[in-house]
Amino acid sequence: MAAVPVSDRILMGPGPGNPYPEVLSAFTRPVLGHLDPEFIELLDETNERLREAYRSSHRLTFPVSATGSAGMEACFVNVVNPGDVVVIGVNGVFGARMCDVAARCGAEVVRVDAPWGTPIDPEQLLAAHPSPKVIAVVHAETSTGVRNDIAELGANKGDALLLVDCVTSLGGIELLVDDWGIDLAYSGTQKCLGVPPGLSPVTVSARAVESFVERSQSWYLDMRMIAAYVEAGAARSYHHTAPISMIYGLHAGLGVLLEEGVEASWARHASVGQHLQDGLEALGLRLFAQEGHRLPELTTVWTPEGADEAKLRRALLDRWSIEIGGGLGEFAGKVWRIGLMGHTARIRNADLFLAALSELLSELVR
Amino acid sequence: MAAVPVSDRILMGPGPGNPYPEVLSAFTRPVLGHLDPEFIELLDETNERLREAYRSSHRLTFPVSATGSAGMEACFVNVVNPGDVVVIGVNGVFGARMCDVAARCGAEVVRVDAPWGTPIDPEQLLAAHPSPKVIAVVHAETSTGVRNDIAELGANKGDALLLVDCVTSLGGIELLVDDWGIDLAYSGTQKCLGVPPGLSPVTVSARAVESFVERSQSWYLDMRMIAAYVEAGAARSYHHTAPISMIYGLHAGLGVLLEEGVEASWARHASVGQHLQDGLEALGLRLFAQEGHRLPELTTVWTPEGADEAKLRRALLDRWSIEIGGGLGEFAGKVWRIGLMGHTARIRNADLFLAALSELLSELVR
Numbered sequence: 001m002a003a004v005p006v007s008d009r010i011l012m013g014p015g016p017g018n019p020y021p022e023v024l025s026a027f028t029r030p031v032l033g034h035l036d037p038e039f040i041e042l043l044d045e046t047n048e049r050l051r052e053a054y055r056s057s058h059r060l061t062f063p064v065s066a067t068g069s070a071g072m073e074a075c076f077v078n079v080v081n082p083g084d085v086v087v088i089g090v091n092g093v094f095g096a097r098m099c100d101v102a103a104r105c106g107a108e109v110v111r112v113d114a115p116w117g118t119p120i121d122p123e124q125l126l127a128a129h130p131s132p133k134v135i136a137v138v139h140a141e142t143s144t145g146v147r148n149d150i151a152e153l154g155a156n157k158g159d160a161l162l163l164v165d166c167v168t169s170l171g172g173i174e175l176l177v178d179d180w181g182i183d184l185a186y187s188g189t190q191k192c193l194g195v196p197p198g199l200s201p202v203t204v205s206a207r208a209v210e211s212f213v214e215r216s217q218s219w220y221l222d223m224r225m226i227a228a229y230v231e232a233g234a235a236r237s238y239h240h241t242a243p244i245s246m247i248y249g250l251h252a253g254l255g256v257l258l259e260e261g262v263e264a265s266w267a268r269h270a271s272v273g274q275h276l277q278d279g280l281e282a283l284g285l286r287l288f289a290q291e292g293h294r295l296p297e298l299t300t301v302w303t304p305e306g307a308d309e310a311k312l313r314r315a316l317l318d319r320w321s322i323e324i325g326g327g328l329g330e331f332a333g334k335v336w337r338i339g340l341m342g343h344t345a346r347i348r349n350a351d352l353f354l355a356a357l358s359e360l361l362s363e364l365v366r
Numbered sequence: 367m368a369a370v371p372v373s374d375r376i377l378m379g380p381g382p383g384n385p386y387p388e389v390l391s392a393f394t395r396p397v398l399g400h401l402d403p404e405f406i407e408l409l410d411e412t413n414e415r416l417r418e419a420y421r422s423s424h425r426l427t428f429p430v431s432a433t434g435s436a437g438m439e440a441c442f443v444n445v446v447n448p449g450d451v452v453v454i455g456v457n458g459v460f461g462a463r464m465c466d467v468a469a470r471c472g473a474e475v476v477r478v479d480a481p482w483g484t485p486i487d488p489e490q491l492l493a494a495h496p497s498p499k500v501i502a503v504v505h506a507e508t509s510t511g512v513r514n515d516i517a518e519l520g521a522n523k524g525d526a527l528l529l530v531d532c533v534t535s536l537g538g539i540e541l542l543v544d545d546w547g548i549d550l551a552y553s554g555t556q557k558c559l560g561v562p563p564g565l566s567p568v569t570v571s572a573r574a575v576e577s578f579v580e581r582s583q584s585w586y587l588d589m590r591m592i593a594a595y596v597e598a599g600a601a602r603s604y605h606h607t608a609p610i611s612m613i614y615g616l617h618a619g620l621g622v623l624l625e626e627g628v629e630a631s632w633a634r635h636a637s638v639g640q641h642l643q644d645g646l647e648a649l650g651l652r653l654f655a656q657e658g659h660r661l662p663e664l665t666t667v668w669t670p671e672g673a674d675e676a677k678l679r680r681a682l683l684d685r686w687s688i689e690i691g692g693g694l695g696e697f698a699g700k701v702w703r704i705g706l707m708g709h710t711a712r713i714r715n716a717d718l719f720l721a722a723l724s725e726l727l728s729e730l731v732r
Contacts (some may be wrong), residue, residue, distance in 0.1 A: 006406035006614075007404055008396045016397050027393035027611065031382050031562050035688045036371055065564070066432035069606040070586045100587045190607060196397050198431070198564060216584050219467045238694075240435040241556060243564035244382060245393065246612065248372075256561060268552045281469045323399045 013325035014142045016190035016197050017341035023195050026252035034242040049254035056177035056203040062230040063276040065243050068167040070151040071186030071194030071200025074221040078212050089120035092141035093328050116144045119293040122152040135160045140168035144327045145289040145300030154181025172269045172297035176202035192343025198246040270296045272345045279354040288335050299338045320356045343353040379691035380508045380590040382556035382563050383707035389561050392618035400608040414622035422543035424570040428596040429565040431609050434533040437552030437566025450499040455486035463649040482510045485714050488518040489504025501526045506534035509694045511655040511666030520634035538635045538663035549574040560708025561619035564612040579701040584690030636662045638711045654701050665704045686722045
């Protein structure tokens with residue numbers, strides 16, 4: 001049985017990014033049982049590290065045993081009863097996905113749209129309904145490279161729960177769960193945490209826990225039951241088998257993050273992202289996301305005029321083993337998404353990409 | 367930040383078992399993007415290997431991006447509409463879990479119970495309702511060590527869909543999805559496949575696909591949408607980010623299984639399990655599961671009379687680094703569950719365990 005060859009890519013798409021080397025090493029640790037005292041200790045430490053990364057004091061903080069979109073679903077199914085009003089900001093694919101997920105919970109979805117590439121106006125979200133159960137928004141829109149403002153929502157949310165998609169923000173840009181009043185946040189491991197995809201770290205406030213639905217429509221994502229396993233101090237009762245090796249990886253990735261320092265990681269992403277964006281403009285390309293709300297960890301840029309953008313991406317992959325992402329929805333073929341996340345967020349990757357792109361563009365006019 | 371120490375356990379509980387060494391190596395492969403042509407090729411090959419392991423020709427065969435219980439939920443949420451009749455056999459924890467999951471889909475659950483430790487009578491399941499939408503049963507009950515008969519259900523199911531929990535059976539005992547008429551099967555990676563927990567391989571018949579619900583209550587587990595990503599031949603459209611490294615591990619574990627041969631793996635589990643069960647009886651212990659329906663990969667045995675069973679399990683862990691499992695439900699403290707699954711299913715592990723147990727029992731009477 002021939003092993004499939006696996007190339008050593010530079011992952012500059014919208015995620016996954018390249019994992020920290022420490023993470024892949026951690027994957028090779030001997031597997032422990034999910035009730036083994038040693039594993040419980042490691043899980044507790046992982047959750048404590050997540051609180052630090054999230055700047056969260058929420059007791060219920062743990063990795064959902066599935067990828068980021070399952071974290072989204074976990075947050076909605078545990079607080080939304082049929083008929084509940086959920087206000088959702090939509091300026092990209094992931095805001096739209098929230099509407100789909102909330103609707104499947106029977107929510108009355110009040111949708112507040114902003115054009116792709118621009119941020120959601122927090123005042124519009126707050127004014128959309130007098131007494132929503134939940135206000136939900138994406139912090140870092142992976143489909144457009146736009147950062148939405150969160151702090152103002154938390155300050156003025158009233159009785160609503162504030163639910164935030166932090167898939168592409170955690171570890172990459174300033175994110176302050178406690179200070180901003182976020183009640184439910186979810187993320188993914190494969191973006192700015194520098195861990196392969198497979199887990200969705202969530203953090204949930206006591207207020208949100210108090211308003212949990214009686215019985216979640218999902219058994220697997222039922223946080224009432226999961227809490228009996230993941231919460232420190234309680235007698236651990238088996239819910240489902242934890243993905244042991246992935247949790248080793250997350251534990252190790254968070255170790256790298258905290259050793260660097262969360263603020264230092266934000267600063268690294270900021271400076272490398274700025275470097276890339278400056279370089280793209282120097283090559284004559286136009287950035288897509290609105291200035292002032294651009295994500296450094298995920299740059300969006302209009303594709304080079306007159307070029308076959310898919311061919312250019314294929315050349316990047318074949319000649320330099322660099323992956324970048326295409327646009328989504330109506331921007332497919334028109335916008336590129338270039339990630340510099342986690343271990344990938346290094347000047348050397350930005351420089352290599354700019355050099356490769358410059359070469360490809362000069363070949364076009366030859 | 368001190369790394370948490372991780373012991374090198376012999377995992378003889380109800381799962382996870384020890385992974386094949388080839389699997390941990392595969393985890394360290396460079397991460398690819400989920401739309402990278404190389405990754406798609408590896409995913410296709412993984413799904414083809416799953417079909418071989420399952421003895422299934424079902425086109426829709428893939429690993430759900432979460433652990434076994436999510437596979438269970440994925441099977442139910444895609445075929446059960448509110449009000450649908452679902453007949454479920456219950457002779458342990460996982461049959462009961464099926465009832466919970468089906469009820470959350472709004473199913474009218476018709477439950478057929480058998481005492482724990484005994485198999486479900488297929489005729490009773492078939493007679494429970496004249497026209498159920500689904501008949502569901504656990505092939506290998508991980509809570510009791512009992513094998514339930516499947517073939518007769520498939521032969522006489524009529525228009526019903528046959529849904530089978532194969533978490534602890536796939537790779538460990540005879541399992542013939544096509545021949546037995548199984549429409550929906552799910553498994554876990556951490557049992558007889560010798561891969562750490564994290565994925566749930568499923569295989570779904572064309573009949574089941576045709577009767578998919580309009581819109582699954584779960585977005586993450588919506589197989590209509592997932593099929594657009596995992597099915598060979600189709601243009602791949604992004605649904606959620608696949609857990610790349612876990613799929614490397616599954617691909618490698620299935621490679622080990624197929625190189626040994628699926629029947630050879632069944633035979634190895636059978637002989638090692640029989641060896642353990644003979645040895646336990648030779649030590650004067652009584653097996654729990656009914657003869658003729660005992661799983662070789664998961665042995666259940668009444669705990670030694672007059673002994674503190676938790677203390678014995680702790681001694682096994684501390685002195686030999688062997689993990690075994692306690693009983694569940696009313697059999698907590700009364701029954702042990704001893705797994706010999708995947709890479710753990712070796713004579714040397716059975717012999718070491720028997721030697722250690724013999725030593726502990728002799729210390730009791732000293």
